[in-house]
Amino acid sequence: MIPIQTYMYRRRRLLAQMQRGVAVIPTASEKLRNRDAHYPYRFDSDFYYLTGFREPDAVLVLIAAEDESASRQILFCRDKDPEREIWDGFRHGPQAAQEMFGFDAAHAISTLDALAVEFLADQPAVFHAMGQDPAWDQRIVGWINQVRGQIRKGVAAPTEIRDVRALVDEMRLIKDDYELAVMREAARISCQAHRRAMRAACPGKHEYEIEAELLHEFRRQGAQAPAYAPIVAGGTNACTLHYVDNHSLLQAGDLLLIDAGCEYDGYAADITRTFPVNGRFSGPQKAIYELVLAAQAAAIDAVQPGNSWDAPHQAALRVLIQGFIDLGLCHGSLDAVMESEAYKQFYMHRTGHWLGLDVHDAGEYKQAGQWRHLVPGMTLTVEPGCYIRPAEGVPAHFWDIGVRIEDDVAVTSAGHEILTQAAPKSIAEIEEWMQCTTITEK
Structure with a gap:
């Protein structure tokens, strides 16, 4: 309190x-x-x-x-x-x-x-x-x-x-120590819910069944409500950024993207994890996932006091674009693809937003026409993604793969604190965690 x-x-x-x-x-x-x-x-x-x-x-x-x-x-x-x-x-x-x-x-x-x-x-x-x-x-x-x-x-x-x-x-915009303590609890509960959802997912279940696991864990842990309508998107549904129908059947071989966080004492958490329904990434899925994970790591590294708000986005963007070129999704030099914005076929949103009492929290992103600088106490999400719809010239083995990885990050005097670290994120962590069939965890 x-x-x-x-x-x-x-x-x-x-x-x-x-x-x-x-x-x-x-x-x-x-x-x-x-x-x-x-x-x-x-x-x-x-x-x-x-x-x-x-x-x-x-x-x-x-x-x-x-x-x-x-x-x-x-x-x-x-x-x-x-x-x-x-x-x-x-x-x-x-x-x-x-x-x-x-x-x-x-x-x-x-x-x-x-x-x-x-x-x-x-x-x-x-x-x-x-x-x-x-x-x-x-x-x-x-x-x-x-x-x-x-x-x-x-x-x-x-x-x-x-x-x-x-x-x-x-x-x-600047959170005090009390606010950060509440946000850490919202993050902890939300991480537990994502862990529960990963263990509950399997082929033959519906998206809404996994959503129910999330909501159950939110309330079981004392959160008052979801901070926003959960996105539980299997397969091609993950390529719709704000998909909330959550009614499709989960298929073996598909990825499941979950974007969900709880609200605890008024403060929001906002986490996205993407993982294979059957517990194992395929080769193409692994390639896209590792690219998005590398982009997120570069963006989080750029969350430093004194850096501009735009620095994490630019860091993620350069990693993604080079990956798109290497995987044959985009063609030309990194600078040329960035200038033409051809990358927006696969990555069309920015890399984060402020977080707090509102999931898209209060505060301007620019001051006097310039990106504002990060200072300790600011909290933000870091959420690069890649969404590949079937299209001419796009390698078919990447079709219908949608990946987003999102964490909540607080700016500190020493750099940053990742509030949502406890939700499995690396390929090894996810595959190991999903091998267990029980969903009961304290």
């Missing part, structure tokens, strides 16, 4: 960056799935990052003053309601929430509209994620207009609406 003092510190940091003004940060709302059944609830990441509060129908209001001691941290949340709690579960209520989560004040969510107009009076700016939710945009503008209606009373309305995400995203 991340200490409440950490959330309070984050709010103070945001207030200091705001200087003057009011931030309004709502959490996610509950969503109907169909009729009166809801999707499983998941809080808004920015709201949770600043509060640690997991209930729906809640809003964080921060009032930044020139005198830091006059700044205010206020929570709006649901009232205590014993009758509703019988049906829907525990609610903190404003009083308990204020004490437990370290706010200066807390109010019933039903009072937000009236109090927001008071808070915005004589403030220069409102900080809000404009464009994210049209209903909230309208609500914010409505409050500002109500303040403007008091102009004859000498009350000034905010003249600017600033995107609060520009500030919070930069904060979220």
Whole structure:
């Protein structure tokens, strides 16, 4: 558990960056799935990052003053309601929430509209994620207009609406020690799930049966949910980057690509492993797999403080392109293939993304038009791949081979830490691990 003092510190940091003004940060709302059944609830990441509060129908209001001691941290949340709690579960209520989560004040969510107009009076700016939710945009503008209606009373309305995400995203980009500890646990659980899936896979099973093994292990180990819809793609399905049907029959001689990670206390893991359904790589499969593995190793080596965000991608790309040339998939010199982008027939995505509270986490990749530099605390995925669809001029023995290898990596002062090392990755590790038929592992 991340200490409440950490959330309070984050709010103070945001207030200091705001200087003057009011931030309004709502959490996610509950969503109907169909009729009166809801999707499983998941809080808004920015709201949770600043509060640690997991209930729906809640809003964080921060009032930044020139005198830091006059700044205010206020929570709006649901009232205590014993009758509703019988049906829907525990609610903190404003009083308990204020004490437990370290706010200066807390109010019933039903009072937000009236109090927001008071808070915005004589403030220069409102900080809000404009464009994210049209209903909230309208609500914010409505409050500002109500303040403007008091102009004859000498009350000034905010003249600017600033995107609060520009500030919070930069904060979220650098993980603290508590966040990294949670992410290590998400990674550990996800590695266990991949190990379980490898041992469960065999010809004649369906992709969804292997998906069930993943989901079982996530929950068995204490994760709250998958961080995203798992990809369990056998054979040619692995050549579809975001394949999520997971219904095909696994065939002997095919590879199985699994892209799956759990969410633990709000933080995501994101791992991809590719392995043979029958436990043994064929010659062509081994050639492609070793190429992607070498590309990933080069990319991980480039995850160093001071290197640009683009450095791991460029390192992986050069290894892949040379391999494509050596295997007869591309023709010409490395530089010529890179310039023509002929390699994109087999590798069409970038080599990673930020990772954290969101699987594609907050943070810009460029600053002032240039790739930003890596610094300790950043966490990212490293995931090169190769996807070979049947096509004229492509050697037939490579057809329908799809390989991606993905690990979660934290930048450290000394270089990097691979959070997901425990999921078997080398050919020898995978083939040895798959020889055992039991899937029960502690």
